[in-house]
Amino acid sequence: MTAIGANALDPADSLVILFGESATPALRDVAVIQQFDDPKAQLALTVAVGDHVEIDSVSYLVERVGKLANQNLQTIGHVSLIFDQIPDQPMENALYLEPKVKPQLTIGSTIIYLTK
Structure with missing residues (x-):
């Protein structure tokens, strides 16, 4: 992670919004900026259940x-990570994750997508 917006990590919220380096200033305020080491791998990234x-x-x-979620990850590095139960109407740009405990993120934190 290369930047964390001033309003990106509300402790009461189970949501973390990730964006790539091209995020606008308004998005940077509410997002965590992730940088992919390999742009070609980003374009091929497909996350699946499991x-x-x-x-x-x-x-x-x-x-x-x-x-x-996958299209947004591949093109603009955007996905929302949700550490909560899946609602009846889930967000379509999100990954719902288990365990349901939001991590303490800092600049320099690493995210690795382990796909099959």
């Missing part, structure tokens, strides 16, 4: 992948 997202060496199981 995959894992590793944040600072803690593994989270992907329980649901929204319909827009």
Whole structure:
């Protein structure tokens, strides 16, 4: 993670909004900026239910992948990480993760998408 917006990490919210380096200033205020080491790998990234997202060496199981999540990850590095139960109307740009404990993110935190 290269930047964390001033309003990005509300302790009472189970949501973390990730964006790539191209995020606008308004988005940067509410988002955590992630940088992919390999742009070609980003373009091919496809997260599926049963995959894992590793944040600072803690593994989270992907329980649901929204319909827009992979396309947004591939093109603009955007996805919302949700550490909560899957609602009746889930967000379509989100990954729902287990365990339901939001990590303490800092600049320099690492995210690894462990896909099959």
